[in-house]
Amino acid sequence: MNSLARQRNIFIISFLFIPMMLLLAFVLYPTIDLFRMSLTSWDGLTTTKEFIGLENFRKILFESPDVWNSLKNNWIYFYVHALFIPLELMVAILLDSKIRGSKIFKSITFLPYIINGVAIAYAFAFFYSPFNGALNEILKSIGMEGLQRNWLGEESVVNYSLVAISLWKYCGFHVILFLAGLQSIPKELIEAAVMDGANAIQKFLHIIVPSITLVIEFILFHNMRGALQVFDIPFVVTGGGPGYASSTFTVYTLTTAFTYNNFGMASAMGVTLLFMIVILSWLQNKIFHFGGKRL
């Protein structure tokens, strides 16, 4: 090995050493431990961890209706967010055009994403309050008292109230991602299309969308992963209640671990979530690339 190659090796290894070490310590080792714990009946308190094989997974699949009810709530987050993705793209296109004050609007759009999630959750808890809560007061002041609800206390409404907070927080992030994608489209391409007589819809369908498929793909994945892992908003705003009405898969996992001292089962739920994300991502990818090309 010549000196240049050796130097290059040393350079690569020394740069990889620390990140690899961190990755192994904080990602790989906890993941292996999670798999190990999922096969035990550990209560989180005693030192003994009895091996019970796949019993926890059997219970999740066949004896835990609450787990699947919680998962239904995750579904609400998924489809409502998915419905908003076209709107997010429209806003991004609007902000990408030369409108006055677009920079300020971009900042405002992104602001909710950088505000602390717990602070947002607390603020919305007061916003939705049935006792002088701002939302009901606004509806009253504009003469729409008929729309007033117990936003966090009704089973049929509570999940949508929480999804609205999630939309408020994450839509701006998606808009910024779309904007980044839009700004990467070469201007010449658009100009050439205009010269060829393409109208706005043709430009959108044949130039913009194909140019930002990677961004769309990422946002779809982010939406699916986020919907399955949603935790902070329901946990802080309602604690998964009333009853278990707004509990999500992750909130229920935490309840299983800390309220019912069943860390083995909670770990199995963590593993199940991991597999769900992998399978759904694969499925989404297959649909997106249906027929050998991107949709």
Next chain:
Amino acid sequence: MMKRSLTRTLCLMLALVFVMTIGLIGCGQKEAPKQDAAAKTEEPKKEEPKKEEPKKAESKKLKMAMFSSEQDATYKKLNIVESVKKAKNIDLEIEKFKDSTDFENAMKIRKAANELPDVFGLKPYQLSLYKDILLPLDDTDFAKNNLYAKSYAMDGKIMGVPECSFNEFVWYRKSVFKELNLSVPKTWPEFVEVGKKIKASGKYVPLLMGQKDDWTNYPFTEFMPALIANDGALWNKMATQDEPFGKDGPYYQAFAKYKQLIDEKVLDKSLLGAGNDQMKVMFGPKKGAMAAFGAWFYSEINNQLKGDFSDVGTFLLPIGDKAEDPFRTIVMVDGFWATPKDSKNIETAKEFLSWYFGKDWYLPYMKDRALVSTVKDLKTEIPAVMQEALDAQKYEAVVYDAGNDDFIKLQNATKFNFKKMGQELLLGKDMNKMMDDMNKAWKAARAAK
């Protein structure tokens, strides 16, 4: 060729990194017991500071964990850190947690990691969870002098020493009662009637219970079954039964009474949309008429009312159907100070707790918190606003026991959560089905033991 060599070198290095990382993580886990062992073997060395005068002046360090905001306020007001430094030369580090849930979760994680603080205050139901890792305190003066410590012993050993006992009250605004021509209820039907009248006025929330936080229903879902059974250790008894949620049982009966409040609209679904933080602030501005909480509520509303309790009254929650029924009330013993047996500062922890339960700190502290003393010979007076409830009614005290090991195991196995059940009842769920389901799950869990 060179590519292969590079790949081989990289693979070797990454394998080395992997082995080193796993090794380091493994070592990290073993660190705590090593420290414990060191702490144990260090004991003979403790003689050394006695010989060397200057080392005596070295301050001792102690970590303590707590979650109550009222406790924190009093600690700050009376400056516990400075007081214990002055009295015992102990550098006290206090870890605070947002609420009891946060505290409980953190302690569980810390227990698993063998990194518990030197002293921490447990809830009574946590004693059985932690008993295996706690230091028995039977030989300490503060445990011997405590009125309740022995009653909460685990397997005959005192694992935690409670700092306070308190009663449960219904707090009410006198002017609202006067305005609506209401008198203090002596029976459960009278209590329901009072609630109905307040509701009918349309001006006030009858009972300020922020049910978005499920724990706020505890006077009804947790304590009332024990009161009806006249047995503070009802949970332990239920752990010996196959179907304790039947119609003849105290648990069902307590829930039936709670349901009456819901059926009569004294409690309505709007309460599910607001948490305790939002509801308790309505007591000061008189937007609500009553609140069912323990003595700890005194310090919660003290600031709201700026110390003026002239318009506030209290009464004990009546549960009897007739005036001649025995009047029972829950006495809650709380704040069980404990120390892990693996703590590196066991002697300092004992010294600290001995000081904590001594009259110089304990009496002013209890006075500020308006709680009842648990220490023999150290009596504290509770504020007049609460004393009036205790004087107005002859009662039998039922000392609450939060449940033994058997109960906790069944509770975890069946996911029995009385607070959530209370929430679901308010949501309109079928009570009989809830109780039937619980009976089935309970029986199955007992059979699987």
